[in-house]
Amino acid sequence: MATPLDPHAAIAIEAGGVDGPLTTADGQPLNRALSRASRKARWRAFMLVAPLLLFIVVTFAFPIGQMLYRSIHNDGFAANMPQLSEWFAETEPGTTPDEAAFAALARDLQASAEARSIGIVGTRINYEMPGTRSLFTSTGRKVRGGIEPPYREALLEIDEDWGDPSLWASMRNSSTAYTDSFYLASLDRTRNVEGDVVQVNENRRVYIMLFLRTLWLSALVTLMTFLLGFPIAHLLATLPLRRSNLLMILVLLPFWTSLLVRTTSWMVLLQQQGVVNDLLIWLGVIDNGGRLKMMYNQIGTIIAMTHILLPFMILPLYSVMRTINPSYVRAAKSLGATSWTAFRRIYFPQTLPGLGAGALLVFILAVGYYITPALVGGASGQLISNMIAEHMTGTLNWSMAAALAAILLGGVLILYWVYDRLVGIDNLKLG
Amino acid sequence: MTNTAHDDGFVVFDHVQKSYDGQTLVVKDLNLSIGRGEFLTMLGPSGSGKTTCLMMLAGFETATHGQILLDGTNINDVPPHKRGIGMVFQNYALFPHMTVGENLAFPLEVRGLSKAERDDRIRRALDMVQMGAFASRRPAQLSGGQQQRIALARALVFDPKLVLMDEPLGALDKQLREHMQFEIKALHERLGVTVVYVTHDQGEALTMSDRVAVFNDGRIQQLAAPETLYEAPENSFVAGFIGENNSLNGTIADLSGDRATVRLANGETIEATAVNVHEVGQPTTVSIRPERIEFKDAMMPDGAHTLEARVMDVVYMGDILRTRLMIGGEYDFVMKCRNTLGQTRLTPGDTIRVGWHPQDARALDPV
Numbered sequence: 001m002a003t004p005l006d007p008h009a010a011i012a013i014e015a016g017g018v019d020g021p022l023t024t025a026d027g028q029p030l031n032r033a034l035s036r037a038s039r040k041a042r043w044r045a046f047m048l049v050a051p052l053l054l055f056i057v058v059t060f061a062f063p064i065g066q067m068l069y070r071s072i073h074n075d076g077f078a079a080n081m082p083q084l085s086e087w088f089a090e091t092e093p094g095t096t097p098d099e100a101a102f103a104a105l106a107r108d109l110q111a112s113a114e115a116r117s118i119g120i121v122g123t124r125i126n127y128e129m130p131g132t133r134s135l136f137t138s139t140g141r142k143v144r145g146g147i148e149p150p151y152r153e154a155l156l157e158i159d160e161d162w163g164d165p166s167l168w169a170s171m172r173n174s175s176t177a178y179t180d181s182f183y184l185a186s187l188d189r190t191r192n193v194e195g196d197v198v199q200v201n202e203n204r205r206v207y208i209m210l211f212l213r214t215l216w217l218s219a220l221v222t223l224m225t226f227l228l229g230f231p232i233a234h235l236l237a238t239l240p241l242r243r244s245n246l247l248m249i250l251v252l253l254p255f256w257t258s259l260l261v262r263t264t265s266w267m268v269l270l271q272q273q274g275v276v277n278d279l280l281i282w283l284g285v286i287d288n289g290g291r292l293k294m295m296y297n298q299i300g301t302i303i304a305m306t307h308i309l310l311p312f313m314i315l316p317l318y319s320v321m322r323t324i325n326p327s328y329v330r331a332a333k334s335l336g337a338t339s340w341t342a343f344r345r346i347y348f349p350q351t352l353p354g355l356g357a358g359a360l361l362v363f364i365l366a367v368g369y370y371i372t373p374a375l376v377g378g379a380s381g382q383l384i385s386n387m388i389a390e391h392m393t394g395t396l397n398w399s400m401a402a403a404l405a406a407i408l409l410g411g412v413l414i415l416y417w418v419y420d421r422l423v424g425i426d427n428l429k430l431g
Numbered sequence: 432m433t434n435t436a437h438d439d440g441f442v443v444f445d446h447v448q449k450s451y452d453g454q455t456l457v458v459k460d461l462n463l464s465i466g467r468g469e470f471l472t473m474l475g476p477s478g479s480g481k482t483t484c485l486m487m488l489a490g491f492e493t494a495t496h497g498q499i500l501l502d503g504t505n506i507n508d509v510p511p512h513k514r515g516i517g518m519v520f521q522n523y524a525l526f527p528h529m530t531v532g533e534n535l536a537f538p539l540e541v542r543g544l545s546k547a548e549r550d551d552r553i554r555r556a557l558d559m560v561q562m563g564a565f566a567s568r569r570p571a572q573l574s575g576g577q578q579q580r581i582a583l584a585r586a587l588v589f590d591p592k593l594v595l596m597d598e599p600l601g602a603l604d605k606q607l608r609e610h611m612q613f614e615i616k617a618l619h620e621r622l623g624v625t626v627v628y629v630t631h632d633q634g635e636a637l638t639m640s641d642r643v644a645v646f647n648d649g650r651i652q653q654l655a656a657p658e659t660l661y662e663a664p665e666n667s668f669v670a671g672f673i674g675e676n677n678s679l680n681g682t683i684a685d686l687s688g689d690r691a692t693v694r695l696a697n698g699e700t701i702e703a704t705a706v707n708v709h710e711v712g713q714p715t716t717v718s719i720r721p722e723r724i725e726f727k728d729a730m731m732p733d734g735a736h737t738l739e740a741r742v743m744d745v746v747y748m749g750d751i752l753r754t755r756l757m758i759g760g761e762y763d764f765v766m767k768c769r770n771t772l773g774q775t776r777l778t779p780g781d782t783i784r785v786g787w788h789p790q791d792a793r794a795l796d797p798v
Contacts, residue, residue, distance in 0.1 A: 330491055331524035333511040335538035336589065342512075345537070349528045 071402035075177035076124035080117045081108040088175040093195025097168055102151040105162075110147060113140035127397050128170035128181065128190070135161055169193045182403035207387070207404065211411070214384040217301060218366035222313075224306040225362050226355065229313035233354075236314070237321035248318075255311050263375050266304040270294040270376070296378025304372045309365055313358035320354030356423050364412055384408060438466035440500070441625055442488065442593065447497035449483050457483050459649040461497070465627065467592075470619050472628045474636040475646030476672070484646075485595050485629045490514050501593065512541075517586035517594040517624075521601055523578045525570035531557070531581050532566035538589040556588040559618065576607045583615065587622065596628045600635065612638055633673050637661065645669050662720075666707055667795045670718040677724075677764050678798060679717040683708050691794040693717055695759040702736050703792035714797040721753075721767040723791040726783045727775065737786035740764070742777045752776075756785065 022030040078085045083104035097105075112118045122136030142158050155162040173181045173191050184190055184197060188205040192198045199205065232251065236244050254262055269275045272291045280286045294300055324347065332342035370385040377383070384404060391401035419425070442465040449458035458480040465471050473481035486492040488499060490511030498505050506514055526534050535556055539549040557563045560580035570578055579599060586594050596615075600608045616639045619626050630636055636643045637657040645652045645660065645668070653660060653669045664670035667678070684700055685692035691705035693715055703717050725731050726740075740756040751767045754777055758764040766785060768774055777783065 325522060325524065327520045327522060327524040328526060330489075330511070331518065331520055331526075332537070333491075334489055334514075334516060334518040334595075335585070336512050336515070336541045337537070338512055338541075341541055346526055 067398075067402045068406050069402075070399050071182050071406050072180070073178055074124065074174075074182070074399045076120045077171065077174035078177045080112045080115070080121045081105075081171075081175070084108045084171065085175040088172045093169075093172060093191070094193055096165075097152075099150060099152055102155055102162075103149065106143060106147045106151040106155060109136070109140055110143045113144045123396075124174050125167075125170050127185075127400065128173055129167060132161075132167065132170070135159055135167075165193045169195075182399045183407070185400060186403045186407050207384070210382070210384045210387055211407070214367055214408075215411070217298065217305075217383065218363050218369075220302060221305045221309060221366045222359050222363045224302065225310050225313035226359065228306070229310055229317060229358070230351075230355075233314045233317035233321055236318045237324075238326075251311055251314055254307070259308065259371060260375075262308055263304055263372050266300070266307070267295060267376055270300055270303065295376055296381070298377070298381045300376035300378065301373045301381035301383075304376050305366055305369055308372060309362045312361045312365060316357040316361065317351060317354040320351055320357075324350050352423070356419070360416070360419060363415070367408060367412055438464050438469070440464045441467040441469075441502055442627070443500040444484070444488075445498050445500065447484070447487065447494045447499060449480070449487060449492065450495045456495075456649055458487075461649075461651065463644060463651065463654070465625065468623045468625055470616070470626045470628065470639060470641045472630060472636040472640040472643045473646055474630060474633060474643050474672075476631060479646040480649040481629050481644075481646040482597060485597055485627060488627065489516055489518055489595055515589075515591055515593075517589070517591035519582050519586045519594065519596040519599040521598045523570070523582040523599075525578055525581055525585070527570055529569075530566065531562070531568050531570065531573070534570070534581065535566075535585050535588050538585065542589060552588055556584040559587070560584045560614075575603050576611065579603065579611060580614075583618070587618075587624070591624065593625045593627065596626065598630050599628075600630075600632075608635070615639065637673070645672060647672070663706075664718065664793065664795070667716050667718065667798045670793065670795060671798070675721050675765060675767075677719045677721060679719070679759055679761060679764075680714070680797065681717065681759075682714050683711050683794065686711050690789070691715070693794055697760045699738060699759055701738065701792060702734075702789035703794040704790055706793050706795050708794050708796070715794045716796065716798045718793045718795055719787055719791055721765040722751075723787050724766040724785050725787065726766065726768075726777075726785045728784075731786050732788040735786035735788055737784045740783055740785045742779050742781040742783065744779050745777055756783075758785065 024030055024033045084101070087101050087104045091101075109118065112121055118136055118140035119133075122133035122140075125136065126133040139155070139158050139162075147154055161167060169192060172195070173179065181191070185200075186207050188200050188208050189197050190200050232247075236247055236251070238244075239247065267274075271277075272293060272295070274295070276294065277286070277291045280292070281288055286292065294303065328346050328350065329342045332346040333339070337345065368385050369383060370389060373381050373383045374386050374389070377386070385408075388401045388404045388408075391397045391404065416425075442463075444461045444463040447458060447461040448456055450456050461480075461484060463484075473484060475481045483492060487494050488501075490506070490509065494507060498507050500506065501514065501516075525531075526537070529537070532553055535553045536549050539552060544552070553566065554563065557566060560583055562577065562580050562584065565573065565577065565581070570581065573581065582599065586596075599615075600611050603611060612635055615626075619639075628636075628639065637660070640657055642654060642656055643660050644654045647668050653665045655663075655665075660669065660673050664673060670676045671678070679693070679695055679701070681693040681695040681701075683691055683705075684694040686705060686708065689705050691703050691708055692700050693703050694700050701717065708715050725735070731737070738758055740758040743755040743757055743762065746753040746755075747770075750770055752770055752774065754766045754768065755762075756764045756766055
């Protein structure tokens with residue numbers, strides 16, 4: 001009876017086959033036959049996605065990994081100042097620098113100045129303590145020809161700032177290649193002379209405020225897109241097809257326009273000499289002296305971002321609403337519910353998957369928004385992403401930019417996790 | 432099946448018309464009175480206006496003209512949630528984000544019933560449809576038949592006086608559908624609730640209803656008890672729509688009282704019962720049920736008029752033999768014989784004489 005056949009063509013199931021593992025007609029274990037049969041299909045499927053996988057690894061995973069690595073690794077000081085770094089490693093934080101420390105500093109400065117890497121060292125300390133780069137470069141020039149002991153007096157002779165305990169604290173913070181100092185700085189913290197984590201001076205506390213402002217504005221923009229988008233999505237889902245298509249084009253039209261064009265057109269509308277103010281004056285709502293400031297502040301950022309992110313809320317909502325059978329609301333009414341109760345208890349809960357997807361999409365996009373706040377935000381409308389860009393292109397402190405970005409990423413992931421716990425990610429419908 | 436609920440006008444459609452586009456009428460001058468405790472079915476092909484009538488009764492559509500009375504009061508301007516009418520939808524419309532228990536609690540909550548009373552009513556309603564163990568399930572976890580029962584329980588849990596059902600069994604397979612027909616009928620008889628049932632399935636209509644309103648083209652073609660509908664259709668549409676039907680086209684040759692003589696296309700004349708024919712010479716369609724045709728001399732009813740027929744083919748259907756005949760120039764003339772032990776087996780090509788009682792041949796309006 002057991003003719004050897006193609007392994008997955010015939011499977012012999014014995015009468016009481018619960019006890020032993022199932023075998024194919026020619027006696028092989030069934031799961032081995034199955035995995036062999038499907039191996040080729042799996043391999044082919046993998047080869048189909050391999051180019052994309054490679055692309056993502058090369059252009060996405062690898063650079064992001066590199067960036068995140070930068071946020072904890074910066075050997076600008078440690079690599080160029082080996083002897084002093086060793087002294088820091090051997091002593092406790094808060095130790096007053098002795099002659100040996102100054103000797104190590106002097107020799108390292110001389111070596112670094114001769115190797116022309118003193119600028120890198122100065123830049124690294126400058127991240128910790130702004131305004132110190134020139135101290136390193138100017139001292140470097142003077143010690144290049146050689147420096148005589150006693151080193152302490154000699155260095156203080158060159159510049160008495162070398163005796164500043166906070167400078168030594170900054171050098172200690174930078175003395176290891178792997179460091180948490182960028183993360184501390186991102187949270188407006190630093191290490192003092194004793195090595196304890198403390199808040200930075202009040203006038204330098206900016207990042208936590210920016211993080212909070214970013215989260216708050218993103219939440220506000222999400223709420224605004226919800227309030228504006230929900231009725232439109234409902235209209236889209238319930239209108240007859242011909243008219244809903246027209247409305248859909250109106251929703252998508254801004255989508256097809258460049259982000260920059262949309263943002264600058266808001267500038268035309270909202271500025272103090274702009275269309276909206278002129279219109280309000282013409283209508284007599286305000287007088288010429290009381291022109292509203294709707295630009296270069298948070299209001300401008302909120303208005304422009306809400307407009308730009310609106311389609312990301314409308315589209316998932318629409319796709320979910322379209323699948324909600326109108327008979328649910330009818331059933332609720334026939335069971336005695338008023339229109340409001342039917343909406344609140346029957347219709348709205350069923351739109352939650354779309355609302356969740358839209359809210360998550362808008363919020364995550366808003367958290368990382370850069371161009372719009374940069375153009376219309378002014379000082380009070382700047383977000384954390386603008387600061388990341390500033391560190392990337394302005395101060396060239398990439399480690400700091402990486403640390404800020406990593407914290408932002410971590411925050412979004414935590415929110416995502418909370419969302420998953422509260423709503424469930426399976427309940428998400430993007431389209 | 433006909434527990435003759437006397438028609439006390441519990442639900443009344445009074446000259447109701449409905450138009451969606453202002454050009455055509457979907458419902459044309461509907462007059463219908465439904466008695467308390469009656470099981471009335473609106474039967475008709477799709478687009479005949481039956482569902483529109485149901486929706487007007489439920490309050491989801493407004494009548495363009497005329498009024499609808501419920502228990503003596505005009506409900507034209509009463510919003511659906513104040514009508515207190517239970518409704519079972521075609522797709523059940525169980526709320527997917529709620530459990531079965533929550534679905535049943537919904538109508539009770541919006542009516543402000545206490546928790547204890549809600550629980551008591553939910554338990555009774557679930558027991559009524561033998562679904563007591565399913566209160567904590569979600570609708571998606573139930574089979575079609577189970578969802579149907581829950582939809583039924585939800586429509587009944589708040590004790591409505593009137594329950595509307597919009598093709599509730601349409602999505603079930605044949606066996607389950609027949610089973611549910613009997614359950615719904617049994618529930619109706621036990622609770623004494625008035626039911627208005629919409630379907631396009633004539634079998635469903637005949638087995639369940641006290642009366643059936645056959646809809647076509649926005650009008651009620653005939654409103655009668657199932658057996659009247661089947662045995663005494665008043666026009667060709669009803670005769671053709673309910674059950675299998677043979678039609679012979681001809682003209683009225685003679686008319687006296689309710690007896691008509693009809694001349695067929697090939698010149699032969701047959702006797703028939705005049706139903707809605709009025710004058711000699713008018714065209715008519717004679718309707719005869721396939722199971723009322725006889726071909727054995729011994730079984731021929733008294734006064735039967737016989738015609739020559741040729742057997743075209745015989746289809747064996749188990750309980751019956753369905754024989755297609757050529758008669759009076761018409762090819763699709765069907766005769767059904769019970770498959771009994773001594774039944775004569777006909778073969779294609781045989782020439783036989785068939786006949787029927789003139790009472791079974793009904794001269795109706797021409798198709």
